[in-house]
Amino acid sequence: MDRQQEFVLRTVEERDIRFVRLWFTDVLGILKSVAVAPAELEQAFSEGIGFDGSAIEGLTRVYEADMIARPDPSTFQVLPWRGERHGTARMFCDLLTPDGAPSLADSRQVLKRALDRASDKGFTFYTHPEVEFYLFEAPADPAQTLVPVDQGGYFDHVPRGTAHDFRRAAITMLESMGISVEFSHHEAGPGQNEIDLRYADALTTADNIMTFRTVVKEVALEQGVFASFMPKPLFAAPGSGMHTHLSLFQGDKNAFHEAGADLELSKTGRSFIAGLLRHAAEITAVTNQFVNSYKRLWGGAEAPSYICWGHNNRSALVRVPLYKPGKGNSSRVEYRAVDSAANPYLAFAVLLAAGLKGIEEGYELPEGAEDDVWELTDAERRALGIEPLPTSLEAAIEVMERSELVAEALGEHVFDYFLRNKREEWREYRAQVTPFELQRFLPLV
Numbered sequence: 001m002d003r004q005q006e007f008v009l010r011t012v013e014e015r016d017i018r019f020v021r022l023w024f025t026d027v028l029g030i031l032k033s034v035a036v037a038p039a040e041l042e043q044a045f046s047e048g049i050g051f052d053g054s055a056i057e058g059l060t061r062v063y064e065a066d067m068i069a070r071p072d073p074s075t076f077q078v079l080p081w082r083g084e085r086h087g088t089a090r091m092f093c094d095l096l097t098p099d100g101a102p103s104l105a106d107s108r109q110v111l112k113r114a115l116d117r118a119s120d121k122g123f124t125f126y127t128h129p130e131v132e133f134y135l136f137e138a139p140a141d142p143a144q145t146l147v148p149v150d151q152g153g154y155f156d157h158v159p160r161g162t163a164h165d166f167r168r169a170a171i172t173m174l175e176s177m178g179i180s181v182e183f184s185h186h187e188a189g190p191g192q193n194e195i196d197l198r199y200a201d202a203l204t205t206a207d208n209i210m211t212f213r214t215v216v217k218e219v220a221l222e223q224g225v226f227a228s229f230m231p232k233p234l235f236a237a238p239g240s241g242m243h244t245h246l247s248l249f250q251g252d253k254n255a256f257h258e259a260g261a262d263l264e265l266s267k268t269g270r271s272f273i274a275g276l277l278r279h280a281a282e283i284t285a286v287t288n289q290f291v292n293s294y295k296r297l298w299g300g301a302e303a304p305s306y307i308c309w310g311h312n313n314r315s316a317l318v319r320v321p322l323y324k325p326g327k328g329n330s331s332r333v334e335y336r337a338v339d340s341a342a343n344p345y346l347a348f349a350v351l352l353a354a355g356l357k358g359i360e361e362g363y364e365l366p367e368g369a370e371d372d373v374w375e376l377t378d379a380e381r382r383a384l385g386i387e388p389l390p391t392s393l394e395a396a397i398e399v400m401e402r403s404e405l406v407a408e409a410l411g412e413h414v415f416d417y418f419l420r421n422k423r424e425e426w427r428e429y430r431a432q433v434t435p436f437e438l439q440r441f442l443p444l445v
Contacts, residue, residue, distance in 0.1 A: 024069055027418055128244065135166060149191045276335060
């Protein structure tokens with residue numbers, strides 16, 4: 001037993017923890033958990049906990065149902081919303097097959113494999129997400145009009161606003177779990193908020209995002225409101241994105257920074273951006289995985305609809321933020337397409353794969369966009385070589401299924417399951433008769 005495992009066992013005993021929840025995600029990024037008693041922890045560390053994987057989206061087929069969840073002791077945290085007395089803790093798990101091999105269906109393992117490939121090239125991958133979400137009056141009923149908790153706008157200070165208390169409570173809870181928050185504010189939509197997590201290595205960030213979503217939902221329940229990470233819940237309001245800042249480090253040195261270069265951006269950084277752009281359409285089904293995601297991407301309000309990059313240009317898919325002199329280690333790029341409902345493990349894996357491909361193949365970075373890309377005509381965009389992102393989940397699937405890069409990044413099992421699941425989602429969506437159709441056509445024909 002290693003020191004981290006011993007620390008977990010000692011903490012559980014000292015703090016009178018009665019339940020330990022073992023967390024993992026399905027292929028779509030939905031959090032799953034199983035609770036074990038403290039007496040079972042030693043066995044969980046050494047052998048894992050068995051469960052029926054065929055009952056979880058995308059994990060196994062019925063005839064190979066048995067799976068093992070083995071907790072990662074470095075992710076141990078006490079859940080503050082469960083109270084101090086007879087408390088509850090959690091650990092993220094890696095999923096294994098019965099013979100102890102890493103499961104090909106485990107999203108966390110997909111990201112670990114991508115990070116290992118980066119490490120083999122001498123890189124450590126860091127991410128910093130800006131997570132947006134909506135708060136609605138509870139109960140939120142899909143059959144009824146959603147009612148936001150306020151009518152605030154971007155950066156608005158709403159006196160005694162629900163969101164102030166909400167963000168304070170959520171951030172306090174996150175920080176009590178060791179998750180650092182950098183910024184928080186009211187976003188552009190009514191009842192829309194943003195909380196930015198401090199940068200960390202990509203695996204830690206992905207774990208933190210899964211925890212973040214749970215914390216936000218728990219605090220919302222405590223305060224009698226409803227929190228949603230749906231990409232586009234309101235027709236006339238902005239969607240919820242998860243703009244993600246990306247950087248590669250070689251030891252203590254930021255691989256994206258080069259003093260004296262244009263924008264202080266190194267050849268590595270430029271090729272990484274070129275990789276993101278060249279493979280953007282292929283990875284969109286992963287970074288924007290639901291039919292609703294495309295209502296955000298093509299709904300305006302600063303959502304990136306076109307494949308281009310720019311220096312501090314918020315209409316571009318990839319933005320190079322303003323460089324601060326003397327802050328070379330803060331050099332980074334911002335990928336703006338990811339939405340708040342993405343599976344963070346898979347999203348980070350394909351973003352890293354695309355960027356690394358650019359570095360490996362020495363992709364050249366095209367000219368950056370200086371204009372507001374949304375204001376250009378289609379002819380002007382074509383003249384500049386600016387292509388659109390997929391306009392629907394169907395279009396994104398068609399590009400993804402031909403992508404060797406995404407197939408390699410996800411692995412055959414996840415790749416095949418993901419495509420099957422998304423095709424079914426599109427078929428079900430396409431078959432719906434919507435309120436729009438009834439309102440538009442029923443009186444006419």
